[in-house]
Amino acid sequence: MSNTKTRTRFLAAGRQLMFRYGFSSMSINQLLQTANASRGAFYYHFKSKEGLGLEMLQESFDVCFSGLSMLMHGEADSPGDSHIDQWIKELLTQPCDRLRLIAQLNAEAEYLPEEMQAALTVHTERTLALLVRYIELLPAQRRLTGCSTGQLANMLYSLWLGTALLSRAQESPEAMKAAMVATMSILSVTAGATPF
Structure with a gap:
């Protein structure tokens, strides 16, 4: 093999x-x-079980958030609302094992080896920074009022991770569908003006 x-x-x-x-x-x-x-x-x-854990963590963040990274770094063919819309749909409608792994590692964070805790923190901060950057590019009238961009990014990230755990517990795609609707509503992702 x-x-x-x-x-x-x-x-x-x-x-x-x-x-x-x-x-x-x-x-x-x-x-x-x-x-x-x-x-x-x-x-x-x-090298160790922790080495495997680090690779699972890296792979999970890559699978879940590389699309957002590509959009934000101009690597998509033609970035815009339709692309962010597509990325959100992929994140929340495909089997969410990788997203659930990220959520489960966050839930276990205090018991993880220090190297894994540090990697989880770095990946989470990078993801939140990408979300903040995307939200900051949205016209002000398309943002949820009363929240800073950092708060919105944290709200979305928490929504996605929590929903990944809940959808598995319920063994139903309904939680992920609801999260997608909530995400689209929070970001007001519609066809039209692009933040890029």
């Missing part, structure tokens, strides 16, 4: 076990059994 497939199996097994037991409670032995791989293969790909 190729190294890439083995690494991917470990990441998938890590997510599965984290959702069941939490990061702190999952063991290397459970991981090996779930991935159907050897201890040597694990340590070939990751």
Whole structure:
């Protein structure tokens, strides 16, 4: 089996076990059994369980928020409302395992190794900074009144993470659909003027 497939199996097994037991409670032995791989293969790909956790964290933020990053850094073909609208739909309508992983790691943050806590903080701050930047580019009449851009960014991020956990508990897409409607309403994302 190729190294890439083995690494991917470990990441998938890590997510599965984290959702069941939490990061702190999952063991290397459970991981090996779930991935159907050897201890040597694990340590070939990751220095430790924390190394696996850091990679799951990085991958999850990349999957969830790289689209926003591309929009904000001008890497999209033609950025505008339709692109942010599409990114929000993708974030909130596709299977949200990666978003849920971010939410679950946030819930466990005080029990995570220091290196993972620091990485979670850095990724969260980067994501919030991108959201603030996007909100600041919106015309004032399109923003929710009574909140600063930082408060709006935190509100959206909290909404998305909370909804990712709730949608799994309810085993229904309704929570994610409601979050999408709320997000679109908060950002007043409609066809028309673009903030870019």
